[in-house]
Amino acid sequence: MSKFSRRKLITSSLAVTAGASGLAVAARLAQRYGLIPPDASGFYGPGETLTYAAQRLLTRHSFAREFAPSQVSKPPFANEVDPLGDEFKRLQDAGFVDWRLHVDGMVARPASFSLAELRSFPVRSQITHLACEEGWSYIAQWNGAPLSHILDRVGTLPQARYVIYRSFQPDWWESIDMADALHPQTLVAHGMNGGELPVAFGGPLRLRVPRQLGYKNVKYITRLTITDSLKPFGKGLGSASPEGGYAWYAGI
Amino acid sequence: MASPRHSALVRVTHWLITVAFLALLVSGVEILISHPRFYWGETGNVNTRPLFKLPIPSSRDTVPTGYGYVLPDQNGWSRYLHFQAAWFAVLTGLLYLVFGLLTGHFRRNLFPARADLSWRALATVIAKHLSFRSASEAEAGSYNVLQRLTYLFVIFVLFPLVIWTGLAMSPAIASAFPAAVTVLGGQQSARTIHFFVSVFLLLFLLVHVVMVILAGFRIRMRAMITGRPAKNTEPR
Numbered sequence: 001m002s003k004f005s006r007r008k009l010i011t012s013s014l015a016v017t018a019g020a021s022g023l024a025v026a027a028r029l030a031q032r033y034g035l036i037p038p039d040a041s042g043f044y045g046p047g048e049t050l051t052y053a054a055q056r057l058l059t060r061h062s063f064a065r066e067f068a069p070s071q072v073s074k075p076p077f078a079n080e081v082d083p084l085g086d087e088f089k090r091l092q093d094a095g096f097v098d099w100r101l102h103v104d105g106m107v108a109r110p111a112s113f114s115l116a117e118l119r120s121f122p123v124r125s126q127i128t129h130l131a132c133e134e135g136w137s138y139i140a141q142w143n144g145a146p147l148s149h150i151l152d153r154v155g156t157l158p159q160a161r162y163v164i165y166r167s168f169q170p171d172w173w174e175s176i177d178m179a180d181a182l183h184p185q186t187l188v189a190h191g192m193n194g195g196e197l198p199v200a201f202g203g204p205l206r207l208r209v210p211r212q213l214g215y216k217n218v219k220y221i222t223r224l225t226i227t228d229s230l231k232p233f234g235k236g237l238g239s240a241s242p243e244g245g246y247a248w249y250a251g252i
Numbered sequence: 253m254a255s256p257r258h259s260a261l262v263r264v265t266h267w268l269i270t271v272a273f274l275a276l277l278v279s280g281v282e283i284l285i286s287h288p289r290f291y292w293g294e295t296g297n298v299n300t301r302p303l304f305k306l307p308i309p310s311s312r313d314t315v316p317t318g319y320g321y322v323l324p325d326q327n328g329w330s331r332y333l334h335f336q337a338a339w340f341a342v343l344t345g346l347l348y349l350v351f352g353l354l355t356g357h358f359r360r361n362l363f364p365a366r367a368d369l370s371w372r373a374l375a376t377v378i379a380k381h382l383s384f385r386s387a388s389e390a391e392a393g394s395y396n397v398l399q400r401l402t403y404l405f406v407i408f409v410l411f412p413l414v415i416w417t418g419l420a421m422s423p424a425i426a427s428a429f430p431a432a433v434t435v436l437g438g439q440q441s442a443r444t445i446h447f448f449v450s451v452f453l454l455l456f457l458l459v460h461v462v463m464v465i466l467a468g469f470r471i472r473m474r475a476m477i478t479g480r481p482a483k484n485t486e487p488r
Contacts, residue, residue, distance in 0.1 A: 044329075047336025055424045062427040067294070077297035079314060129294060129439065131423055133327060134312055135287035136297035137439060211424045245328025251424030252335060 034161065034177060038230045038238030039248040052249045059251065060179050064210035067127045072193060073138035078200045081169065081219060088168060088220070096204040101150075101188065105164075105226035108155030115204055119190055121145035121153075126185060132214040133250065140201075142208050143191030148182045151226070160226045164233060165207050168220035174239040175230055175248075176209055176216065185210050188221065213250040215241060256479030257393065262357065263476055265348040272344065273457070275337035280450060282330035285323055286311045290447060294438035303444060342415060361395065362404055368397035393481060406456055410449055417446035 030036050035053035039045070091098055096115050104110045124146050131137035147163065163181040166173040180186055189208040190197055197203035202219030209216050230238045238248040258266070288306040289296070296302065298315060309319035311326065352358045367373065377398050395403070416432065419425045420442035426433045436442045464472045474480055 044332035044336050047332065047339050050339045051335050055422070055428075059424045059428045062424075064423060064427045065430050065433070071294065073295050073297070073300070075299050077299045129423065129426075131421070131439060133286075133331060135283070135443060136289075137295045138297055139295050211427050213423060245332075247328075247332055247335075252419075252422035 037247075037249045038175075038236070039242040044247075048247055048249065051252055055249075055251045056177075056179060059211060062211070064126075064128050064185050067129070067139050069127065069141065071139050072127060072141055076138040076140050076193075076201070077136060078202075079132065079214075080200075084169065084199075084220070092199065099204050099222075101205060101221065102223045103150065103154045103226070104223070106157040106160045106228060107151075107226050108157065109153075111154050113150070115190065118145050118150075118188060118205070121149055123191075124184065124187055125191075126187075126210070128185065128208070128210040130208075130210070130214055130217065133246070141193050142187060142189045144187030144189035144208060146184055147186045147188055147207070147224075148184065150188060150224070151181065154226075156226050159228045161228045162226075162230055162238075164223075164225040164227060164230070164239075165218055165221050166223040166225075167218050168222050171240055172218060173234070174207070174216050174218050174241065175233075176212070180209055180211065183209075183211070211251060213252075215246065216250045255481075257475035257481040258479055259355070259357070260479065261348070261351045261355075263479055265344050265351075266476055268344040269341055269348075272337045272341035273453070275333055276341065277450075277454065279330040279334040279337065282311075282326045283334060284447070285309070286325065286327050287315055288317070289315065290444045291440035292437060292444060293440055296440040338415075338418065345411060358404075362400050362407075364397045364400045368400075373397060402456070406453070410453055410456070414446060414449040414453065417442045417449060421446065 027036075030049065030053055035049070035056055037048050037052040040049045099115050100112045101118060102110075102112045122145065123143050125141065125143050127139060127141045129137055129139050151160075151163070160178060162175045162177055164173060164175040176186070185208075187208040189202070189206045190204060192198065192201055192203075197206060202217070202221075205221045206219050207217055207221050225233075227233070230236065234240065235243050237243055241250075242248050256263075284306075285308060288308050288310055289298070289302040290304055290306075291300060292303050305317075308317070309321060309323050310317045311323040313322045352362075368377075374397060377396050381398065417436065419429075420433045420436055421439055426439065433439055433442060436445060
Protein backbone atom coordinates (compact mmCIF):
# COMPACT_ATOMS: atom_id res chain seq x y z
CA MET A 1 0.00 0.00 0.00
CA SER A 2 2.73 2.46 1.04
CA LYS A 3 4.84 1.44 -1.96
CA PHE A 4 1.90 2.06 -4.25
CA SER A 5 1.30 5.54 -2.73
CA ARG A 6 4.94 6.52 -3.05
CA ARG A 7 5.03 5.50 -6.68
CA LYS A 8 1.83 7.43 -7.26
CA LEU A 9 3.29 10.47 -5.49
CA ILE A 10 6.47 10.37 -7.58
CA THR A 11 4.63 9.95 -10.89
CA SER A 12 2.14 12.68 -10.14
CA SER A 13 4.81 15.15 -9.01
CA LEU A 14 6.78 14.35 -12.17
CA ALA A 15 3.64 14.92 -14.23
CA VAL A 16 2.92 18.23 -12.49
CA THR A 17 6.53 19.41 -12.97
CA ALA A 18 6.48 18.39 -16.64
CA GLY A 19 3.13 20.12 -17.11
CA ALA A 20 4.26 23.32 -15.41
CA SER A 21 7.54 23.55 -17.33
CA GLY A 22 5.68 22.72 -20.54
CA LEU A 23 3.34 25.64 -19.89
CA ALA A 24 6.28 27.95 -19.11
CA VAL A 25 8.04 26.98 -22.36
CA ALA A 26 4.78 27.41 -24.30
CA ALA A 27 4.32 30.89 -22.79
CA ARG A 28 7.89 31.91 -23.78
CA LEU A 29 7.42 30.61 -27.32
CA ALA A 30 4.03 32.30 -27.64
CA GLN A 31 5.56 35.60 -26.51
CA ARG A 32 8.42 35.26 -29.01
CA TYR A 33 6.13 34.49 -31.96
CA GLY A 34 3.59 37.19 -31.13
CA LEU A 35 0.78 34.85 -30.11
CA ILE A 36 -0.27 36.70 -26.95
CA PRO A 37 -3.01 39.31 -27.39
CA PRO A 38 -2.70 42.67 -25.58
CA ASP A 39 -5.76 41.91 -23.43
CA ALA A 40 -4.30 38.60 -22.18
CA SER A 41 -4.30 39.71 -18.55
CA GLY A 42 -7.24 38.94 -16.32
CA PHE A 43 -9.73 36.11 -15.95
CA TYR A 44 -10.42 35.64 -19.66
CA GLY A 45 -6.72 35.83 -20.64
CA PRO A 46 -6.23 32.07 -21.13
CA GLY A 47 -9.21 31.73 -23.48
CA GLU A 48 -8.27 34.84 -25.45
CA THR A 49 -4.66 33.70 -25.79
CA LEU A 50 -5.70 30.23 -26.97
CA THR A 51 -8.09 31.73 -29.53
CA TYR A 52 -5.66 34.32 -30.84
CA ALA A 53 -2.68 31.95 -30.92
CA ALA A 54 -4.64 29.14 -32.59
CA GLN A 55 -6.17 31.44 -35.20
CA ARG A 56 -2.86 33.18 -35.89
CA LEU A 57 -1.18 29.85 -36.53
CA LEU A 58 -4.05 28.66 -38.75
CA THR A 59 -4.84 31.86 -40.63
CA ARG A 60 -1.60 33.81 -41.07
CA HIS A 61 -1.85 33.55 -44.85
CA SER A 62 -5.46 32.53 -45.42
CA PHE A 63 -7.81 34.65 -47.51
CA ALA A 64 -11.28 35.73 -46.49
CA ARG A 65 -13.85 34.24 -48.83
CA GLU A 66 -14.78 36.44 -51.77
CA PHE A 67 -18.23 36.26 -53.31
CA ALA A 68 -19.94 36.74 -56.65
CA PRO A 69 -21.57 40.11 -57.48
CA SER A 70 -24.97 38.38 -57.32
CA GLN A 71 -24.39 37.64 -53.63
CA VAL A 72 -24.07 41.30 -52.61
CA SER A 73 -26.74 42.07 -49.95
CA LYS A 74 -29.44 44.46 -51.08
CA PRO A 75 -29.90 46.56 -49.07
CA PRO A 76 -27.02 46.17 -46.62
CA PHE A 77 -27.39 47.19 -43.00
CA ALA A 78 -25.25 49.44 -40.79
CA ASN A 79 -25.46 50.03 -37.08
CA GLU A 80 -25.98 53.66 -36.18
CA VAL A 81 -23.14 55.69 -34.72
CA ASP A 82 -23.17 58.62 -32.32
CA PRO A 83 -23.84 62.02 -33.93
CA LEU A 84 -20.78 63.06 -35.90
CA GLY A 85 -20.97 66.77 -35.09
CA ASP A 86 -20.61 70.08 -36.92
CA GLU A 87 -17.01 69.61 -37.95
CA PHE A 88 -17.85 66.37 -39.77
CA LYS A 89 -20.85 68.06 -41.40
CA ARG A 90 -18.61 70.85 -42.68
CA LEU A 91 -16.15 68.33 -44.15
CA GLN A 92 -19.00 66.31 -45.66
CA ASP A 93 -20.60 69.39 -47.27
CA ALA A 94 -17.27 70.18 -48.92
CA GLY A 95 -17.15 66.66 -50.39
CA PHE A 96 -14.45 65.60 -47.90
CA VAL A 97 -11.75 67.46 -49.88
CA ASP A 98 -10.14 68.43 -46.57
CA TRP A 99 -10.28 64.91 -45.08
CA ARG A 100 -6.77 63.71 -44.18
CA LEU A 101 -5.35 60.37 -43.19
CA HIS A 102 -2.25 60.93 -41.04
CA VAL A 103 0.34 58.19 -40.74
CA ASP A 104 2.89 58.36 -37.92
CA GLY A 105 4.81 56.25 -35.42
CA MET A 106 7.49 53.77 -36.46
CA VAL A 107 7.80 54.89 -40.04
CA ALA A 108 10.69 56.37 -42.02
CA ARG A 109 8.51 59.09 -43.61
CA PRO A 110 5.46 60.21 -41.60
CA ALA A 111 2.83 61.43 -44.04
CA SER A 112 -0.66 62.78 -44.43
CA PHE A 113 -2.82 61.77 -47.39
CA SER A 114 -5.88 63.42 -48.88
CA LEU A 115 -8.79 61.35 -50.21
CA ALA A 116 -7.70 62.16 -53.75
CA GLU A 117 -4.22 60.82 -53.06
CA LEU A 118 -5.60 57.67 -51.46
CA ARG A 119 -7.87 57.12 -54.46
CA SER A 120 -4.87 57.44 -56.76
CA PHE A 121 -3.16 54.51 -55.04
CA PRO A 122 -3.61 51.01 -56.49
CA VAL A 123 -7.19 49.92 -55.85
CA ARG A 124 -8.15 46.48 -54.66
CA SER A 125 -11.77 45.56 -55.20
CA GLN A 126 -13.26 42.66 -53.27
CA ILE A 127 -16.68 41.28 -52.38
CA THR A 128 -16.52 40.13 -48.79
CA HIS A 129 -18.67 39.30 -45.82
CA LEU A 130 -19.01 41.67 -42.87
CA ALA A 131 -20.34 40.05 -39.72
CA CYS A 132 -21.24 41.92 -36.55
CA GLU A 133 -20.55 40.30 -33.18
CA GLU A 134 -24.31 40.71 -32.54
CA GLY A 135 -25.03 38.00 -35.11
CA TRP A 136 -26.13 39.80 -38.28
CA SER A 137 -24.12 40.16 -41.46
CA TYR A 138 -24.06 41.37 -45.04
CA ILE A 139 -21.97 41.00 -48.16
CA ALA A 140 -20.74 44.08 -50.00
CA GLN A 141 -18.22 45.03 -52.63
CA TRP A 142 -15.41 47.18 -51.27
CA ASN A 143 -12.85 49.36 -53.05
CA GLY A 144 -9.80 50.65 -51.29
CA ALA A 145 -6.07 51.01 -51.05
CA PRO A 146 -4.41 47.98 -49.48
CA LEU A 147 -3.12 49.02 -46.08
CA SER A 148 0.15 47.26 -46.97
CA HIS A 149 0.63 49.71 -49.84
CA ILE A 150 0.29 52.69 -47.50
CA LEU A 151 2.65 51.07 -44.99
CA ASP A 152 5.21 50.52 -47.78
CA ARG A 153 4.89 54.08 -48.93
CA VAL A 154 5.68 55.56 -45.51
CA GLY A 155 8.53 53.12 -44.92
CA THR A 156 7.36 51.04 -41.96
CA LEU A 157 10.31 50.15 -39.75
CA PRO A 158 11.15 46.46 -39.30
CA GLN A 159 10.41 46.46 -35.55
CA ALA A 160 6.77 47.46 -36.18
CA ARG A 161 4.30 44.98 -34.69
CA TYR A 162 0.91 46.71 -34.67
CA VAL A 163 -1.04 49.34 -36.59
CA ILE A 164 -3.35 51.54 -34.54
CA TYR A 165 -6.18 53.29 -36.38
CA ARG A 166 -8.32 56.08 -35.04
CA SER A 167 -11.75 57.31 -35.97
CA PHE A 168 -12.89 60.88 -36.41
CA GLN A 169 -15.15 60.04 -33.49
CA PRO A 170 -13.28 60.61 -30.26
CA ASP A 171 -12.33 57.51 -28.22
CA TRP A 172 -12.97 55.14 -31.14
CA TRP A 173 -9.74 53.39 -31.99
CA GLU A 174 -8.58 49.89 -32.77
CA SER A 175 -5.39 48.08 -33.62
CA ILE A 176 -4.34 45.00 -35.58
CA ASP A 177 -1.14 42.99 -35.70
CA MET A 178 1.14 43.01 -38.75
CA ALA A 179 -0.29 39.69 -40.01
CA ASP A 180 -3.61 41.46 -40.55
CA ALA A 181 -2.10 44.87 -41.42
CA LEU A 182 0.03 43.44 -44.25
CA HIS A 183 -2.68 41.07 -45.45
CA PRO A 184 -3.64 41.85 -49.09
CA GLN A 185 -7.37 42.01 -48.21
CA THR A 186 -6.95 44.61 -45.47
CA LEU A 187 -8.03 47.87 -47.09
CA VAL A 188 -8.32 51.53 -46.34
CA ALA A 189 -11.71 51.44 -48.05
CA HIS A 190 -13.10 54.48 -49.88
CA GLY A 191 -15.71 52.81 -52.10
CA MET A 192 -18.61 50.44 -51.64
CA ASN A 193 -20.93 48.64 -54.07
CA GLY A 194 -19.56 50.59 -57.03
CA GLY A 195 -19.93 54.09 -55.55
CA GLU A 196 -18.33 56.22 -52.89
CA LEU A 197 -18.39 54.79 -49.39
CA PRO A 198 -21.64 56.10 -47.78
CA VAL A 199 -21.30 57.89 -44.43
CA ALA A 200 -23.57 55.29 -42.74
CA PHE A 201 -21.04 52.62 -43.74
CA GLY A 202 -18.01 54.61 -42.59
CA GLY A 203 -17.40 57.03 -45.46
CA PRO A 204 -15.24 58.68 -46.48
CA LEU A 205 -12.70 56.16 -45.10
CA ARG A 206 -13.11 52.90 -43.29
CA LEU A 207 -10.61 50.23 -42.36
CA ARG A 208 -11.78 46.89 -43.80
CA VAL A 209 -10.23 43.86 -42.17
CA PRO A 210 -12.44 41.06 -43.49
CA ARG A 211 -10.94 38.30 -41.37
CA GLN A 212 -12.25 40.00 -38.24
CA LEU A 213 -15.71 41.04 -37.03
CA GLY A 214 -17.44 44.34 -37.73
CA TYR A 215 -16.19 46.26 -34.72
CA LYS A 216 -12.57 46.01 -35.90
CA ASN A 217 -13.68 47.76 -39.12
CA VAL A 218 -13.53 51.29 -37.71
CA LYS A 219 -15.46 54.01 -39.57
CA TYR A 220 -14.19 57.53 -40.44
CA ILE A 221 -10.50 56.79 -39.97
CA THR A 222 -8.18 59.79 -39.70
CA ARG A 223 -4.91 58.45 -38.30
CA LEU A 224 -2.71 55.37 -38.49
CA THR A 225 0.01 54.91 -35.88
CA ILE A 226 2.58 52.17 -36.35
CA THR A 227 4.09 50.83 -33.13
CA ASP A 228 6.04 47.95 -31.62
CA SER A 229 3.99 47.98 -28.41
CA LEU A 230 0.39 48.74 -27.51
CA LYS A 231 1.22 49.35 -23.86
CA PRO A 232 1.55 53.16 -24.08
CA PHE A 233 -1.86 53.62 -25.74
CA GLY A 234 -5.04 54.10 -23.74
CA LYS A 235 -5.16 51.63 -20.88
CA GLY A 236 -2.58 49.43 -22.59
CA LEU A 237 -5.10 46.77 -23.62
CA GLY A 238 -4.62 47.30 -27.35
CA SER A 239 -7.70 49.27 -28.33
CA ALA A 240 -10.91 50.88 -27.13
CA SER A 241 -12.79 47.55 -27.31
CA PRO A 242 -11.17 45.81 -24.31
CA GLU A 243 -11.62 49.05 -22.37
CA GLY A 244 -15.35 48.68 -23.09
CA GLY A 245 -15.37 44.98 -22.22
CA TYR A 246 -14.94 43.47 -25.71
CA ALA A 247 -12.06 41.29 -26.87
CA TRP A 248 -9.20 42.95 -28.76
CA TYR A 249 -8.98 40.11 -31.25
CA ALA A 250 -12.21 39.60 -33.15
CA GLY A 251 -11.43 36.78 -35.57
CA ILE A 252 -14.22 34.82 -33.91
CA MET B 253 -12.45 -1.70 -2.68
CA ALA B 254 -14.95 -2.64 -5.41
CA SER B 255 -14.29 -1.02 -8.77
CA PRO B 256 -16.01 2.36 -8.93
CA ARG B 257 -19.27 2.84 -10.79
CA HIS B 258 -17.58 5.57 -12.84
CA SER B 259 -13.81 5.82 -13.27
CA ALA B 260 -12.06 8.85 -11.81
CA LEU B 261 -11.46 10.39 -15.21
CA VAL B 262 -15.10 10.05 -16.24
CA ARG B 263 -16.15 11.68 -12.97
CA VAL B 264 -13.71 14.57 -13.22
CA THR B 265 -14.38 15.30 -16.91
CA HIS B 266 -18.14 14.98 -16.33
CA TRP B 267 -18.13 17.82 -13.79
CA LEU B 268 -15.65 19.95 -15.73
CA ILE B 269 -17.88 19.69 -18.81
CA THR B 270 -20.91 20.50 -16.62
CA VAL B 271 -19.30 23.77 -15.46
CA ALA B 272 -18.22 24.66 -19.02
CA PHE B 273 -21.64 23.80 -20.45
CA LEU B 274 -23.49 26.01 -17.95
CA ALA B 275 -21.10 28.89 -18.72
CA LEU B 276 -21.65 28.35 -22.47
CA LEU B 277 -25.41 28.25 -21.95
CA VAL B 278 -25.62 31.50 -19.96
CA SER B 279 -23.23 33.40 -22.23
CA GLY B 280 -24.82 31.90 -25.34
CA VAL B 281 -28.28 33.12 -24.35
CA GLU B 282 -26.79 36.51 -23.56
CA ILE B 283 -25.17 36.75 -27.02
CA LEU B 284 -28.33 35.47 -28.68
CA ILE B 285 -30.57 38.24 -27.33
CA SER B 286 -28.52 40.86 -29.17
CA HIS B 287 -30.07 39.48 -32.38
CA PRO B 288 -32.87 36.98 -31.72
CA ARG B 289 -33.50 36.45 -35.45
CA PHE B 290 -32.30 33.50 -37.54
CA TYR B 291 -31.53 33.21 -41.23
CA TRP B 292 -30.47 30.65 -43.79
CA GLY B 293 -27.54 31.19 -46.15
CA GLU B 294 -24.51 33.46 -45.92
CA THR B 295 -26.05 36.72 -44.72
CA GLY B 296 -28.93 38.08 -42.68
CA ASN B 297 -29.77 41.34 -40.93
CA VAL B 298 -32.84 43.37 -40.00
CA ASN B 299 -33.31 44.26 -43.68
CA THR B 300 -33.49 40.55 -44.53
CA ARG B 301 -36.51 38.29 -44.12
CA PRO B 302 -35.64 35.92 -41.27
CA LEU B 303 -36.17 32.17 -41.25
CA PHE B 304 -37.79 32.73 -37.86
CA LYS B 305 -37.63 35.12 -34.91
CA LEU B 306 -37.70 34.32 -31.22
CA PRO B 307 -40.54 36.16 -29.45
CA ILE B 308 -38.21 37.75 -26.91
CA PRO B 309 -36.89 41.28 -26.34
CA SER B 310 -33.42 42.21 -27.60
CA SER B 311 -30.40 43.97 -26.14
CA ARG B 312 -30.13 46.15 -29.27
CA ASP B 313 -32.52 48.92 -30.24
CA THR B 314 -31.92 48.25 -33.96
CA VAL B 315 -33.77 44.92 -33.76
CA PRO B 316 -37.55 45.24 -34.14
CA THR B 317 -38.99 42.94 -31.46
CA GLY B 318 -42.36 44.47 -30.65
CA TYR B 319 -41.26 45.08 -27.08
CA GLY B 320 -41.12 48.66 -25.88
CA TYR B 321 -37.82 48.23 -24.09
CA VAL B 322 -34.23 47.19 -24.76
CA LEU B 323 -32.31 44.80 -22.51
CA PRO B 324 -28.84 45.79 -21.26
CA ASP B 325 -25.92 44.94 -23.56
CA GLN B 326 -23.80 42.22 -21.94
CA ASN B 327 -22.04 40.89 -25.03
CA GLY B 328 -18.52 41.88 -23.97
CA TRP B 329 -18.04 39.49 -21.06
CA SER B 330 -20.48 37.01 -22.62
CA ARG B 331 -18.24 36.59 -25.66
CA TYR B 332 -15.08 36.38 -23.54
CA LEU B 333 -16.76 33.76 -21.32
CA HIS B 334 -18.28 31.83 -24.22
CA PHE B 335 -14.94 31.28 -25.95
CA GLN B 336 -13.01 30.59 -22.75
CA ALA B 337 -15.63 28.03 -21.68
CA ALA B 338 -15.58 26.55 -25.20
CA TRP B 339 -11.81 26.00 -24.97
CA PHE B 340 -12.27 24.49 -21.52
CA ALA B 341 -14.96 22.14 -22.82
CA VAL B 342 -13.02 21.17 -25.94
CA LEU B 343 -9.78 20.43 -24.05
CA THR B 344 -11.67 18.46 -21.40
CA GLY B 345 -13.55 16.64 -24.17
CA LEU B 346 -10.27 15.71 -25.88
CA LEU B 347 -8.91 14.33 -22.63
CA TYR B 348 -12.09 12.27 -22.20
CA LEU B 349 -11.93 11.07 -25.81
CA VAL B 350 -8.31 9.93 -25.60
CA PHE B 351 -8.98 8.26 -22.26
CA GLY B 352 -12.15 6.63 -23.55
CA LEU B 353 -10.36 5.15 -26.53
CA LEU B 354 -7.31 3.98 -24.56
CA THR B 355 -9.20 2.33 -21.71
CA GLY B 356 -12.04 0.86 -23.71
CA HIS B 357 -14.55 3.06 -21.87
CA PHE B 358 -16.61 3.60 -25.04
CA ARG B 359 -16.53 -0.06 -26.02
CA ARG B 360 -17.34 -1.32 -22.54
CA ASN B 361 -19.78 1.27 -21.21
CA LEU B 362 -21.33 3.04 -24.18
CA PHE B 363 -21.42 0.88 -27.32
CA PRO B 364 -24.60 -1.18 -27.11
CA ALA B 365 -24.42 -4.94 -27.34
CA ARG B 366 -25.55 -6.23 -30.74
CA ALA B 367 -28.44 -8.14 -29.15
CA ASP B 368 -29.77 -4.92 -27.58
CA LEU B 369 -30.09 -3.21 -30.94
CA SER B 370 -33.07 -5.24 -32.20
CA TRP B 371 -36.39 -3.43 -32.41
CA ARG B 372 -37.83 -5.87 -29.94
CA ALA B 373 -35.14 -5.18 -27.32
CA LEU B 374 -35.47 -1.43 -27.88
CA ALA B 375 -39.24 -1.63 -27.53
CA THR B 376 -38.89 -3.41 -24.20
CA VAL B 377 -36.61 -0.70 -22.83
CA ILE B 378 -38.85 2.07 -24.13
CA ALA B 379 -41.94 0.45 -22.63
CA LYS B 380 -40.13 0.17 -19.34
CA HIS B 381 -39.22 3.86 -19.46
CA LEU B 382 -42.78 4.84 -20.28
CA SER B 383 -44.20 2.86 -17.38
CA PHE B 384 -41.85 4.78 -15.03
CA ARG B 385 -40.63 1.62 -13.40
CA SER B 386 -37.46 2.23 -11.40
CA ALA B 387 -34.16 0.83 -12.60
CA SER B 388 -33.47 -2.81 -11.90
CA GLU B 389 -30.47 -3.99 -9.89
CA ALA B 390 -28.52 -4.90 -13.01
CA GLU B 391 -29.14 -1.52 -14.60
CA ALA B 392 -27.91 0.45 -11.61
CA GLY B 393 -24.38 -0.76 -12.43
CA SER B 394 -24.41 -0.07 -16.19
CA TYR B 395 -26.36 1.74 -18.88
CA ASN B 396 -29.30 0.36 -20.81
CA VAL B 397 -29.38 0.57 -24.58
CA LEU B 398 -31.37 3.83 -24.72
CA GLN B 399 -28.92 5.54 -22.39
CA ARG B 400 -26.00 4.22 -24.43
CA LEU B 401 -27.45 5.47 -27.71
CA THR B 402 -28.29 8.86 -26.20
CA TYR B 403 -24.84 9.38 -24.69
CA LEU B 404 -23.17 8.30 -27.94
CA PHE B 405 -25.36 10.73 -29.89
CA VAL B 406 -24.50 13.59 -27.53
CA ILE B 407 -20.76 12.80 -27.50
CA PHE B 408 -20.22 11.94 -31.15
CA VAL B 409 -22.91 13.98 -32.96
CA LEU B 410 -24.18 16.96 -30.94
CA PHE B 411 -20.87 18.06 -29.39
CA PRO B 412 -18.84 17.87 -32.64
CA LEU B 413 -21.66 19.65 -34.49
CA VAL B 414 -21.93 22.48 -31.97
CA ILE B 415 -18.14 22.99 -32.11
CA TRP B 416 -18.09 22.92 -35.91
CA THR B 417 -21.00 25.34 -36.36
CA GLY B 418 -19.51 27.62 -33.69
CA LEU B 419 -16.18 27.75 -35.50
CA ALA B 420 -17.93 28.23 -38.85
CA MET B 421 -19.24 31.59 -37.61
CA SER B 422 -15.68 32.86 -37.14
CA PRO B 423 -14.48 34.99 -40.07
CA ALA B 424 -10.87 33.91 -39.49
CA ILE B 425 -11.74 30.20 -39.40
CA ALA B 426 -13.92 30.70 -42.49
CA SER B 427 -10.85 32.11 -44.27
CA ALA B 428 -8.73 29.10 -43.36
CA PHE B 429 -11.40 26.43 -43.93
CA PRO B 430 -13.98 27.88 -46.36
CA ALA B 431 -15.49 24.48 -47.14
CA ALA B 432 -16.41 24.05 -43.46
CA VAL B 433 -18.78 27.00 -43.92
CA THR B 434 -20.09 26.41 -47.43
CA VAL B 435 -21.16 22.80 -46.80
CA LEU B 436 -23.37 24.11 -43.99
CA GLY B 437 -25.00 26.55 -46.41
CA GLY B 438 -23.25 29.72 -45.20
CA GLN B 439 -22.37 31.56 -42.02
CA GLN B 440 -25.96 32.40 -41.07
CA SER B 441 -26.92 28.75 -41.62
CA ALA B 442 -24.08 27.81 -39.28
CA ARG B 443 -25.49 30.19 -36.67
CA THR B 444 -28.99 28.73 -37.05
CA ILE B 445 -27.73 25.13 -36.77
CA HIS B 446 -25.61 26.17 -33.76
CA PHE B 447 -28.80 27.41 -32.11
CA PHE B 448 -30.75 24.19 -32.75
CA VAL B 449 -27.93 21.93 -31.62
CA SER B 450 -27.68 24.01 -28.43
CA VAL B 451 -31.41 23.55 -27.88
CA PHE B 452 -30.97 19.79 -28.26
CA LEU B 453 -28.08 19.84 -25.78
CA LEU B 454 -30.22 21.79 -23.32
CA LEU B 455 -33.05 19.28 -23.76
CA PHE B 456 -30.57 16.47 -23.12
CA LEU B 457 -29.42 18.22 -19.94
CA LEU B 458 -32.98 18.62 -18.66
CA VAL B 459 -33.96 15.01 -19.38
CA HIS B 460 -30.65 13.79 -17.95
CA VAL B 461 -31.26 15.63 -14.66
CA VAL B 462 -34.87 14.43 -14.47
CA MET B 463 -33.78 10.82 -15.05
CA VAL B 464 -31.12 11.11 -12.35
CA ILE B 465 -33.74 12.37 -9.92
CA LEU B 466 -36.20 9.59 -10.84
CA ALA B 467 -33.53 6.90 -10.58
CA GLY B 468 -32.38 8.01 -7.16
CA PHE B 469 -30.69 11.36 -6.88
CA ARG B 470 -28.42 10.56 -3.94
CA ILE B 471 -27.14 7.23 -5.28
CA ARG B 472 -26.49 8.61 -8.77
CA MET B 473 -24.83 11.76 -7.56
CA ARG B 474 -22.64 9.79 -5.19
CA ALA B 475 -21.67 7.43 -8.01
CA MET B 476 -20.63 10.40 -10.19
CA ILE B 477 -18.83 12.26 -7.37
CA THR B 478 -17.07 9.58 -5.29
CA GLY B 479 -17.48 6.68 -7.70
CA ARG B 480 -18.97 4.48 -4.99
CA PRO B 481 -21.28 1.91 -6.60
CA ALA B 482 -24.83 1.41 -5.37
CA LYS B 483 -24.61 -1.88 -3.48
CA ASN B 484 -27.74 -2.00 -1.34
CA THR B 485 -26.15 0.55 0.96
CA GLU B 486 -28.99 2.96 0.42
CA PRO B 487 -32.38 2.22 2.01
CA ARG B 488 -34.84 1.46 -0.75
